Amino acid sequence: MARDAEQTKRRLLDAATAEFSGYGIAGARVDRIAAAAGCNKAMIYAYFGSKEQLFDAVFDERTKAFFAAVPFDAGDLAGYTGRAFDYYEDHPETLRLSTWYRLERPADEHLRAITEANDVRLGEIGRAQQAGEVPGHYSPVQLVVLIQALSAAWHTTNPELGPRLPADRAERRLTLVDAVQGLLARK
Amino acid sequence: MARDAEQTKRRLLDAATAEFSGYGIAGARVDRIAAAAGCNKAMIYAYFGSKEQLFDAVFDERTKAFFAAVPFDAGDLAGYTGRAFDYYEDHPETLRLSTWYRLERPADEHLRAITEANDVRLGEIGRAQQAGEVPGHYSPVQLVVLIQALSAAWHTTNPELGPRLPADRAERRLTLVDAVQGLLARK
DNA sequence: TCAAATCCACTGACCGGTTGGTTGCTAGCC
DNA sequence: GGCTAGCAACCAACCGGTCAGTGGATTTGA
Numbered sequence: 210m211a212r213d214a215e216q217t218k219r220r221l222l223d224a225a226t227a228e229f230s231g232y233g234i235a236g237a238r239v240d241r242i243a244a245a246a247g248c249n250k251a252m253i254y255a256y257f258g259s260k261e262q263l264f265d266a267v268f269d270e271r272t273k274a275f276f277a278a279v280p281f282d283a284g285d286l287a288g289y290t291g292r293a294f295d296y297y298e299d300h301p302e303t304l305r306l307s308t309w310y311r312l313e314r315p316a317d318e319h320l321r322a323i324t325e326a327n328d329v330r331l332g333e334i335g336r337a338q339q340a341g342e343v344p345g346h347y348s349p350v351q352l353v354v355l356i357q358a359l360s361a362a363w364h365t366t367n368p369e370l371g372p373r374l375p376a377d378r379a380e381r382r383l384t385l386v387d388a389v390q391g392l393l394a395r396k
Numbered sequence: 397m398a399r400d401a402e403q404t405k406r407r408l409l410d411a412a413t414a415e416f417s418g419y420g421i422a423g424a425r426v427d428r429i430a431a432a433a434g435c436n437k438a439m440i441y442a443y444f445g446s447k448e449q450l451f452d453a454v455f456d457e458r459t460k461a462f463f464a465a466v467p468f469d470a471g472d473l474a475g476y477t478g479r480a481f482d483y484y485e486d487h488p489e490t491l492r493l494s495t496w497y498r499l500e501r502p503a504d505e506h507l508r509a510i511t512e513a514n515d516v517r518l519g520e521i522g523r524a525q526q527a528g529e530v531p532g533h534y535s536p537v538q539l540v541v542l543i544q545a546l547s548a549a550w551h552t553t554n555p556e557l558g559p560r561l562p563a564d565r566a567e568r569r570l571t572l573v574d575a576v577q578g579l580l581a582r583k
Numbered sequence: 584t585c586a587a588a589t590c591c592a593c594t595g596a597c598c599g600g601t602t603g604g605t606t607g608c609t610a611g612c613c
Numbered sequence: 614g615g616c617t618a619g620c621a622a623c624c625a626a627c628c629g630g631t632c633a634g635t636g637g638a639t640t641t642g643a
Binding site for chain 1: 419420421422423492495496498499500510511514515518534535537538540541542544545546548549550552553555556557558560561562571574575578579581582
């Protein structure tokens with residue numbers, strides 16, 4: 210096996226993503242991560258410091274990847290909802306990871322990245338409303354929360370419905386885009 | 397301390413509800429539950445069998461309590477959304493518990509109670525649509541998913557927004573009720 | 584006096600983290 | 614080119630502590 214620190218970090222990060230997404234912080238096992246990455250447990254501590262910091266690294270990377278792949282667009286909220294849905298569909302671990310984060314981390318310590326992103330969104334929606342591009346029926350905060358909830362609707366309530374869910378992904382997508390359009394049509 | 401098996405079970409169940417809701421299945425500590433209930437750890441195994449079964453008991457009870465307190469009403473979906481919101485607001489542990497459940501339990505084994513409740517809901521919405529009481533723009537499954545997602549919107553995305561959230565509970569409630577009315581107004 | 588309820592003290596497995604040492608790449612010297 | 618010193622990358626084995634679960638004694642109420 211070639212000795213390559215960067216590649217080892219990469220393998221650890223990938224294995225950790227799968228492990229944390231599957232079992233959460235408390236449920237994740239450091240030994241399993243090391244085994245899945247094909248290297249020794251000690252490397253985790255050499256490269257990331259601790260289990261918690263490894264989770265931080267994973268979460269940070271996934272968050273950045275999401276923001277990069279699904280740019281927010283206040284002028285096209287329905288389209289954004291659809292693209293967020295697509296991302297959740299293709300990368301279910303992202304949503305699981307942030308759900309674990311919300312549950313397992315104390316309420317007050319949240320990643321600055323997310324807070325900042327939300328502030329930007331609120332500002333953009335506010336400006337778009339002033340410019341008349343977005344109807345003012347809902348406030349920016351209301352819109353952010355509604356859209357966030359809707360874009361993940363199929364994934365957060367997935368398991369309970371089971372086989373009753375529409376098999377057609379495009380249909381599920383359309384439901385959300387249509388619903389957001391409905392909200393924006395409100396007067 | 398009076399010897400009362402029922403009351404001891406009750407105290408254990410209450411303590412377990414708080415513990416599981418706070419830390420999840422993997423993160424919950426049996427010793428903490430016993431200490432909080434003011435009795436010995438062994439009682440958990442005498443009355444509930446195992447940590448997992450204790451969680452089942454807690455989850456089962458909370459689920460039943462929710463269904464009893466917030467009856468589904470296909471003829472008044474907006475009102476149902478508001479009442480569900482109220483319940484989540486007053487009993488945040490319920491929502492946390494079911495989120496833990498979704499994350500920590502394998503996808504295929506889900507409580508029959510929830511599956512059945514969902515089937516009932518789908519049937520009721522279908523009938524209400526046939527009777528013309530509910531518009532047919534969305535299918536029953538779509539409506540269930542959208543309404544479920546919306547009723548918990550403030551609570552699932554709560555932490556990220558933090559201080560930007562409307563302090564007024566009535567305002568948050570109205571947002572959801574209005575949004576559902578918007579969906580139902582779709583043609 | 585008997586059965587149910589309760590608890591103490593213990594166990595074996597496991598888990599996050601560390602230690603002390605080994606392996607393999609490469610820069611620099613001859 | 615061949616040799617080697619030095620260092621980064623890597624690992625097996627271990628450690629202290631924690632955890633879910635239990636056997637057996639003890640207490641209580643009927």
